[in-house]
Amino acid sequence: MPTTPARTRRTRLLAGAGVLGLALCAGGAAVATADDADPSFAVEVSDPAPSPGDTVEVTVTASDVVDLYAYELTLEYDRSDLTYVAGSATTPEGGYSDTSAGRGSLEVVHTRLGTSPAPSGDLELVTVTFRTHGPGEAGVDLASAVTVTTDRETTVVDDAAAATLTVATPGRG
Numbered sequence: 001m002p003t004t005p006a007r008t009r010r011t012r013l014l015a016g017a018g019v020l021g022l023a024l025c026a027g028g029a030a031v032a033t034a035d036d037a038d039p040s041f042a043v044e045v046s047d048p049a050p051s052p053g054d055t056v057e058v059t060v061t062a063s064d065v066v067d068l069y070a071y072e073l074t075l076e077y078d079r080s081d082l083t084y085v086a087g088s089a090t091t092p093e094g095g096y097s098d099t100s101a102g103r104g105s106l107e108v109v110h111t112r113l114g115t116s117p118a119p120s121g122d123l124e125l126v127t128v129t130f131r132t133h134g135p136g137e138a139g140v141d142l143a144s145a146v147t148v149t150t151d152r153e154t155t156v157v158d159d160a161a162a163a164t165l166t167v168a169t170p171g172r173g
Helices: 005-022
Strands: 041-044 055-065 068-077 080-084 096-101 104-113 121-132 138-150 153-167
Touching: 041 138, 055 068, 055 138, 055 153, 068 121, 096 121
Parallel strands: 041 153
Antiparallel strands: 041 055, 055 121, 068 104, 068 138, 080 121, 096 104, 138 153
16 A cells, blocks of 8 residues: 555554553553643744744643643644644653644644653643744644643543734735
């Protein structure tokens, strides 16, 4: 069967998900309930009012994190408004990360390795760069965030956070 860009992207994402799955193996995972203190997420942009063609950094942060061993983030955006700058994703040091860009989405998987200590508190999870297109509003949504602790407790948060930027009309500051 020939390898297509979509198949390659799926294979890379599955490999990254496999690493995330390592954190879940050996007896399954406990899934967090509404009674547990779930982390909260934010999406922040470096420039909320860029011009067409500018680059903006988008940072996903988490607050009130406890013992974060691995996570998987799904960012969604409109490709007619923004283009992901390939290779721009940066994640915390100490671990393994994989990023896969799709049609209007970006998957980021990060995990600690071995007995590496898992951080807690307020954390920066990923920063990515986008190039803006024509004038108007552009949004970046954190459509899904999956977190895993060292005890394999998994938390899934859908529609976790979003940010909007307004690309200026050329000639109008």
